[in-house]
Amino acid sequence: MRSITNFATTLVIGAAAIYGVLSTYWFLSTLSGPGFALGFASVAGSLTKFALQAAISVAVIYLVWKFLSEDRKEPVVKNLLIGTPYLWLLALFLVPFVIVLKISLSDTALAIPPYTPTLDLAAGWKGITDFFSELDFENFVWLTEDDLYWKAYLSSLKIALTSTILTLLVGFPIAYGMARAPTEWRATLLMLVILPFWTSFLIRVYSWMGILSQEGYLNQLLMSLGLISEPLIILNTNVAVYIGIVYTYLPFMILPIYSALEKLDGSLLEAAEDLGCSRLSAFWLVTAPLSKQGVIAGSFLVFIPTLGEFVIPSLLGGSKTLMIGKVLWEEFFSNRDWPVASAVAVVLLLILVIPIILFQRNEQKQREIDG
Amino acid sequence: MNKTLFTLAASVALGAMAASADEVRVYNWSDYIDEDLLTKFEEETGLKLIYDVFDSNEVLETKMLAGGSGYDVVVPSGTFLQRQITAGAFQKLDTGKLANHGNLWDVIASRTEKYDPENAYSINYMWGTTGIGVNVGKVQEVLGADAPIGSLDLVFNPANMEKLAACGVHFLDAPAEIIPAALAYIGEDPDSHDKDIIAKAEPILTAVRPYVQKFHSSEYINALANGDICVAIGWSGDILQARDRAAEAENGVDIAYNAPSEGALMWFDQMAIPADAPNPEGAHTFLNFIMDAQNMADASNYVYYANGNLASQPLLEEDVIGDPAIYPDEETLKNLYTTTPYPAKVQRVVTRMWTKIKSGT
Numbered sequence: 239m240r241s242i243t244n245f246a247t248t249l250v251i252g253a254a255a256i257y258g259v260l261s262t263y264w265f266l267s268t269l270s271g272p273g274f275a276l277g278f279a280s281v282a283g284s285l286t287k288f289a290l291q292a293a294i295s296v297a298v299i300y301l302v303w304k305f306l307s308e309d310r311k312e313p314v315v316k317n318l319l320i321g322t323p324y325l326w327l328l329a330l331f332l333v334p335f336v337i338v339l340k341i342s343l344s345d346t347a348l349a350i351p352p353y354t355p356t357l358d359l360a361a362g363w364k365g366i367t368d369f370f371s372e373l374d375f376e377n378f379v380w381l382t383e384d385d386l387y388w389k390a391y392l393s394s395l396k397i398a399l400t401s402t403i404l405t406l407l408v409g410f411p412i413a414y415g416m417a418r419a420p421t422e423w424r425a426t427l428l429m430l431v432i433l434p435f436w437t438s439f440l441i442r443v444y445s446w447m448g449i450l451s452q453e454g455y456l457n458q459l460l461m462s463l464g465l466i467s468e469p470l471i472i473l474n475t476n477v478a479v480y481i482g483i484v485y486t487y488l489p490f491m492i493l494p495i496y497s498a499l500e501k502l503d504g505s506l507l508e509a510a511e512d513l514g515c516s517r518l519s520a521f522w523l524v525t526a527p528l529s530k531q532g533v534i535a536g537s538f539l540v541f542i543p544t545l546g547e548f549v550i551p552s553l554l555g556g557s558k559t560l561m562i563g564k565v566l567w568e569e570f571f572s573n574r575d576w577p578v579a580s581a582v583a584v585v586l587l588l589i590l591v592i593p594i595i596l597f598q599r600n601e602q603k604q605r606e607i608d609g
Numbered sequence: 610m611n612k613t614l615f616t617l618a619a620s621v622a623l624g625a626m627a628a629s630a631d632e633v634r635v636y637n638w639s640d641y642i643d644e645d646l647l648t649k650f651e652e653e654t655g656l657k658l659i660y661d662v663f664d665s666n667e668v669l670e671t672k673m674l675a676g677g678s679g680y681d682v683v684v685p686s687g688t689f690l691q692r693q694i695t696a697g698a699f700q701k702l703d704t705g706k707l708a709n710h711g712n713l714w715d716v717i718a719s720r721t722e723k724y725d726p727e728n729a730y731s732i733n734y735m736w737g738t739t740g741i742g743v744n745v746g747k748v749q750e751v752l753g754a755d756a757p758i759g760s761l762d763l764v765f766n767p768a769n770m771e772k773l774a775a776c777g778v779h780f781l782d783a784p785a786e787i788i789p790a791a792l793a794y795i796g797e798d799p800d801s802h803d804k805d806i807i808a809k810a811e812p813i814l815t816a817v818r819p820y821v822q823k824f825h826s827s828e829y830i831n832a833l834a835n836g837d838i839c840v841a842i843g844w845s846g847d848i849l850q851a852r853d854r855a856a857e858a859e860n861g862v863d864i865a866y867n868a869p870s871e872g873a874l875m876w877f878d879q880m881a882i883p884a885d886a887p888n889p890e891g892a893h894t895f896l897n898f899i900m901d902a903q904n905m906a907d908a909s910n911y912v913y914y915a916n917g918n919l920a921s922q923p924l925l926e927e928d929v930i931g932d933p934a935i936y937p938d939e940e941t942l943k944n945l946y947t948t949t950p951y952p953a954k955v956q957r958v959v960t961r962m963w964t965k966i967k968s969g970t
Contacts, residue, residue: 348696348953352674386965452837474823556823560968572667572782573960574674 244310248317250302252325258295261288335587342580343373353576377581386565387582391589393560397476397551398544401483405540406533408484409491413532414525416492417499428496431489443482443553450478450554474556482550487543491536498532499525531604538597545593546586562586633891634659636669636680638878639827640850641735643911650898656891664827665782673698673883680883681892684734687724687877688785688950699730699881706893707732709900717917721877723947731879732896733917735846735909737935738945739786739874742829742848745863747776747839759867761794764842767816774820777838782824784963786874787814787842789948793872800948804958814966824967830854836862845934846914853913866934868941875945877917 265288268281306314347354355372357365381387416427434442449455450473457469472478502525510520548563555561562582569579639662651658661680663669666689672678673685673693685693693699704710710732717733725731743758751772757763764770770778780787789799791810801807822838829841834854841848845866852864880899882892898904906924909916913929915936922930933941951959 346953346957348674348692350674350676350696350698352671352696384961386968390968558969565964565968568964571671572665572784573957573964574667574671575957575960 240310241313244313244317247302247306247310247314248321251299251314252318252321254295254298254302256325258292258299261291261295264288265291338580338583340373341576342377342578342584343375344577345372345376346575346577351576352574377577378585380578381581381585387562387585390560390562390565391585394545394547394562397479397483397561398541398547401480401487401544402537402541404480405484405487405491406537409488409536410495410533412488413492413495413499416496417502424500431492435489439486440549443486443550446478446482446485446554447473450481473554476555476559478554479551479559479561482554483540483544483547486550487540490539494535494539495529495532498529502528531600531607534600535597535604538593538600542590542593542597545590630888630891631655632657632659633682633888633895634661634680635682635895636661636663636672636678637682637684637734638662639664640830640847641684641878641912641914643907646904646907649904650895654894654898656894658895664825666785667783677885678883679887681886681888682880682882682895684878684880687721687879688948690731690879690881691724692950693881694725694730698884700884700886700889701729702732702882702896703893706890707897707900709897709902712900712902712905712918712920714917714919714922717877720947721879721917723949724877725879725881731881732900734878734880734899735912735914735916736875736877737845737914738868738937739781739790739842739844739876740848740866740868742833742841742843742851742864742866744776744833744836744839745865746861747836748773751776751839758865759870761790761869761871764840765791765794765813765817767820770817770820773840774822777822777832777840778820779829779832779838779841779843780821780824781829781842781844782826782967784959785948785951786876788959788963789874789946790842790869793869793946796871799872799874799946802949802951802955804955807955807959807962811962811966818966818969833864834858834860834862836860846912849913849932849934868934868937868944870944872944872946875947 265284268284303311341353344353344355346352355369357369412431416424416431419427447454451457452469452471452473454473456472457466460466461469472481506524506528507520510524511517515523546563546566547561548567551559551561551564552567555564566579566582566586569575569582573579633656635658637660641662642660647658647660650656666686669683669685670689670693672680673683674696676698690699713732717736718728721728721731721733741758741761741763743756743763745758748756748758748763752763752769757769762769763773764778764780788807788810791813792801792806793799795809795813797806797809826843827847829838829843830847830851831854832838833841833843833848833851835858836855845868848864848866852866855862855864880896882889882896886892899908900918902918902920903924905916905918906921909921910926910929913932913935915929929935937945950956
């Protein structure tokens with residue numbers, strides 16, 4: 239019972255604080271927005287409104303706090319502190335998701351915004367019931383009827399899996415080399431891995447277009463070396479997409495593996511060799527199992543964003559590259575069908591929930607081992 | 610001292626407004642203006658011009674229907690303009706602020722009334738046709754001297770396309786133009802809104818899909834000019850720009866544009882002011898600047914598109930006003946068709962078909 243009252247008190251204080259913050263924001267936005275152009279009267283009006291809202295917010299917090307018994311103050315403050323991260327979660331994840339979900343249940347319309355129904359709060363309770371009665375799952379049914387979407391999901395899965403494996407194959411040796419390098423070099427090597435992040439991702443992908451195109455640097459080099467006589471067609475194919483993904487996500491693979499390998503105790507390897515292991519079997523018996531957590535973490539960090547990747551396939555891939563991120567863009571921008579685009583996004587998220595949960599479990603396990 | 614304080618207070622107070630009052634944001638098609646005009650506008654009016662470009666009516670419409678695009682002038686084509694007016698995306702023009710409005714060409718204005726009754730929301734910027742650009746030398750090399758470069762047979766007959774694939778073919782990424790063209794090719798009404806008739810375009814396009822290197826609406830200008838591709842379905846002026854770029858580069862590439870003999874789409878790009886434009890005043894200033902005879906002539910001379918400005922015609926260069934590919938004669942005009950917007954249900958069928966065709970599934 240006590241904890242419930244504490245919880246309720248926390249909610250009241252939190253709500254009042256959020257209300258205060260929001261009304262400050264509204265007030266500031268009318269100041270800089272068109273409201274200001276309307277002249278002094280409107281500024282005075284919004285100032286009065288703001289003063290009223292701020293007074294309500296402060297008064298509620300003050301009164302609740304004042305009438306709170308001394309021994310309750312501490313748990314309430316604690317609750318407020320614990321509540322803050324959940325508030326971020328709510329604001330940054332749950333609210334956008336609910337909005338997307340809502341759009342996915344509506345229908346397209348030739349209007350601003352281009353879907354119907356929109357929530358009309360001015361119509362009161364009737365507006366809300368009307369709104370909910372018009373929502374339906376039609377767009378999700380549509381996704382099952384057209385095999386384009388299934389093909390796109392499957393093809394994205396395939397591309398994400400393949401490129402995760404490729405990134406691992408390229409990233410592991412780099413991480414291994416970094417971890418075995420002399421200590422004074424490591425910081426520099428780490429810096430070199432992170433350095434490309436200082437340039438815009440888009441520009442780096444564009445520069446790959448310059449490298450891979452038919453008249454590009456790669457073909458020029460290969461032809462001048464006499465290795466090929468006809469330029470290779472790489473740009474606008476899936477090969478270019480794989481190159482782009484491996485390049486872009488490489489640091490996400492290297493860093494967790496490096497951090498796992500760096501912790502590796504070198505004396506373990508010496509011990510293994512002393513006990514008659516060849517270097518290769520020492521690698522498989524000692525290094526590989528001990529870097530497993532890093533490999534798993536890196537693989538998920540590459541796999542999860544690659545599945546929904548849009549920029550790389552659209553710039554480097556051809557129109558034959560089928561990825562769900564591209565389909566999503568098409569639905570949104572070319573077809574101007576926001577409800578179907580939202581339905582595709584919701585399904586994509588549901589598909590991603592499984593690897594994300596697995597990733598969390600792995601992290602948890604890692605923490606238990608470390609702890 | 611007092612004066613300084615006052616100025617300071619006033620500038621703080623007006624700061625928020627001033628940021629938008631001396632800025633005009635224009636969103637126009639790529640490769641669609643002589644960029645000297647942009648500097649000239651800033652010099653003449655003292656307004657700061659922010660000029661962004663797009664290459665797809667669909668993308669423009671997405672921005673318009675999302676609202677709050679932040680642009681003061683946008684340039685949709687007729688059919689898209691009509692849809693967006695219905696959606697409430699534009700504000701009516703104040704002709705009182707458009708001193709150069711009298712320069713407009715009544716012939717074009719009467720045609721654009723189909724999309725914008727009484728031309729209340731828009732002025733015509735330029736108009737043109739959708740046709741075929743070819744690298745004459747390469748196409749003749751592949752298909753022989755009698756290659757059907759003036760016919761849709763070149764791009765919709767799989768036998769021709771199979772051979773052309775080697776030298777590269779681009780199609781516009783514009784379903785509302787390619788599908789009518791495919792319908793014209795098989796003798797159907799290009800402006801049909803009947804789902805069953807529209808469906809007839811799908812097998813035509815699917816059959817040639819494997820031979821299309823890319824569906825894109827702006828890359829083909831450079832690709833044609835450089836000789837990277839030999840055929841493009843594209844917009845008249847863009848292909849003529851490619852012809853000129855190739856001529857300037859003296860790379861031996863000879864580009865020709867033809868409005869196909871089976872019929873070609875005639876379209877109108879209209880300048881309009883979004884309903885939520887931050888600076889409608891500046892937008893009118895920009896429209897009035899564009900409607901000036903000399904400015905419009907400069908723009909057309911540069912991009913090889915015909916405009917809707919009668920007063921600019923004496924100022925046009927001979928290779929613009931005298932070229933029937935740009936200003937069609939009576940005979941060519943008979944061969945041109947226009948389209949109207951699809952109803953919502955049909956629109957969905959069309960876009961779905963387009964996604965399927967493009968992705969090759």
